[in-house]
Structures are given as structure tokens and as C-alpha cells.
Amino acid sequence: MDREYQPLPIRELGADAGFRRPLQPQSPRVTAESPAAQVMTDLTRVAPATIRPQAPLAGANQFMITRGVRLLLVTDDHENVLGIITATDILSERPMRAAIDRGLRRDELTVADVMTPAEQVEVIAYADIEGARVGHVLETLRRAERQHALAVDFDEIPSRRPLELPARRTMVRGIFSISQIARQLGVAVPTGGEVARTFSEIESAIK
Numbered sequence: 001m002d003r004e005y006q007p008l009p010i011r012e013l014g015a016d017a018g019f020r021r022p023l024q025p026q027s028p029r030v031t032a033e034s035p036a037a038q039v040m041t042d043l044t045r046v047a048p049a050t051i052r053p054q055a056p057l058a059g060a061n062q063f064m065i066t067r068g069v070r071l072l073l074v075t076d077d078h079e080n081v082l083g084i085i086t087a088t089d090i091l092s093e094r095p096m097r098a099a100i101d102r103g104l105r106r107d108e109l110t111v112a113d114v115m116t117p118a119e120q121v122e123v124i125a126y127a128d129i130e131g132a133r134v135g136h137v138l139e140t141l142r143r144a145e146r147q148h149a150l151a152v153d154f155d156e157i158p159s160r161r162p163l164e165l166p167a168r169r170t171m172v173r174g175i176f177s178i179s180q181i182a183r184q185l186g187v188a189v190p191t192g193g194e195v196a197r198t199f200s201e202i203e204s205a206i207k
Contacts, residue, residue: 032135053112
């Protein structure tokens, strides 16, 4: 090196050190008439919580607790979305049924045994979100009896052949969570996250 650099001062970390976290903007308070995008976790701004299908089911539950989420995208090594798994899935009878069907103990189950495959996951087009209101999202979740919904947009894959139309790859753009919407509405989320009770609390708050 042409320039002579001096070493920086070094000190011991110490036993009581913490660490910084990315600054998360406070979620705005909303009403049923607020733009739907205000209650969506936008994956172009926030990295999603993902897990591999071969991960132990118990590990998925702990990972959700650590990340403070109730839904994980299940992905492969190439970041293709294989499905989703939610806290409701893990706490329901689904693991017990999967263990019986596969002849396994519960602690032997993996995420793949309990997740909802991508082919069975219903989604909302992001183009429909852009002009929608929070009330539209709430009604969509209520009718589907779901706590979460995925919003998707599309990447165009250029064609390698002349005159052939480009293909489209579906991309998960955002995640709606009934508990997140409730918090932004100023509604306390019932312990256990019961869907019917959560919707009841929300309906009472927005009337």
C-alpha cells in the first residue's frame, strides 16, 4: 500500500454488551378506510422469515417465537417458495394426524410434514392491493377464515425464442396478518390468536 495506515484503537467488549438492531419504523395506526398497503408487510422492504422443509417442526415453532412472527415461508436452497407454515398449523391437530399417518413420533416431524404446499396456498394479486382498503383485506381474511394472506406480483422471464411471449414467475410481494392489522387498528389480540374472536374484536372497534 502506498499510504501508511495506523491501527485503530482496540478495547475489550465486556460482559454486559448488547447489539444494535435495524430501526423499524413504527406501524401507523389505521382505519378500515386506510390503504391496504399500510397493513401489509412489504417484502421489498422487510426480509421474510423463511425455513427449509427438512427443518424439525419444533424448531419452526421456536423460530417463529424468536422472529416474532406467526408465518414462515418454506423455501428450498434456490429460494423457491415450496409452501407456508403457520403457528396455527403447529398448534392444531395437524401434527398429530401427520405423525399417525407417517408412523412417526411428534418430535420426528419436519416442516414438510405439516406445511401447506404452495399449490394449495391462496394468494391476492398485488395489483388488486394497490387500490384496496384495509376493510377489503379484513373481509377477504374473514370469508376465508384465515389469519394470513399472501400478496403476489410477477417477474417476467425473457423468452429465448423469437416471437415467443415471456413467461411469468410468481413472486411473494407481501404478507397480511390479522394480528398485525388488529394492532394497527388499536385492537388487543386475544391470547391464543383465535380467529373468530380476533375478528369479533376488530368488527367492534371499526363500527
